[in-house]
Every structure is written in C-alpha cells, then in structure tokens.
Amino acid sequence: xxxxxxxxxxxxxxxxxxxxxxxxxxxxxxxxxxxxxxxxxxxxxxxxxxxxxxxxxxxxxxxxxxxxxxxxxxxxxxxxxxx
Numbered sequence: 001x002x003x004x005x006x007x008x009x010x011x012x013x014x015x016x017x018x019x020x021x022x023x024x025x026x027x028x029x030x031x032x033x034x035x036x037x038x039x040x041x042x043x044x045x046x047x048x049x050x051x052x053x054x055x056x057x058x059x060x061x062x063x064x065x066x067x068x069x070x071x072x073x074x075x076x077x078x079x080x081x082x083x
Contacts, residue, residue, distance in 0.1 A: 002034075002078035003052040005045050009063050010070040014040075020068035027062055031055035046078065 009020050017025075017040075024043065028036050033047040033055060045052060056073065063071060 001049040002047065003049050004076045004078055005052055005056060006042055006074045007045075007056075007059070008042050008072045009068040010072075011068075012041075018067065020063040020066040023062050023066040024059055024068075027059045028055060031058070 007024075009018075009024050011018065013021075025038050028038060028043065028045055031045070031047075031054070032051045033045050034051075035044075035046045037044045045055060047055075056075075060071060
C-alpha cells in the first residue's frame with residue numbers, strides 16, 4: 001500500500017523557521033520516501049506505507065520534543081492509478 005500524507009506543525013513563524021519545523025524537515029529528508037515537498041505552510045510526503053508510517057512516527061515524536069504545540073495530519077491511500 002502507498003500513502004500520501006500532508007502535515008503542518010505549529011506555531012508558525014513567518015520571519016524564520018522555528019526549531020520544530022527544521023526538525024520536521026530533517027526527519028522527512030532522512031526518511032526513505034519516494035517523494036516529499038516541504039513548504040512554509042504545508043508539507044507532503046509519499047511512499048510505501050511502512051516507510052511513511054515510520055517517518056510520521058519519528059516526525060510526531062521529534063517535533064513535539066522540539067516545541068511543536070500542534071501537528072495536523074491528513075493520511076490518504078494513494079489512488080490505484082498512482083501505484
């Protein structure tokens with residue numbers, strides 16, 4: 001199964017990325033994902049379920065430890081034509 005996940009971490013800081021956002025970027029870049037897009041207002045990752053779920057587990061734990069006060073996730077099973 002392939003998954004696509006969109007996530008944001010808060011609080012936002014438009015002047016410079018907060019520590020939790022930098023941690024999120026590092027976790028995602030180090031994960032074995034097929035694709036990712038890191039942006040200032042939202043992030044998207046895609047890959048095999050085991051890799052995505054492992055990355056999201058690490059993301060939740062590490063960004064909370066780094067000061068995130070809210071993390072929003074949307075998880076979707078990739079459409080059949082995307083597989």
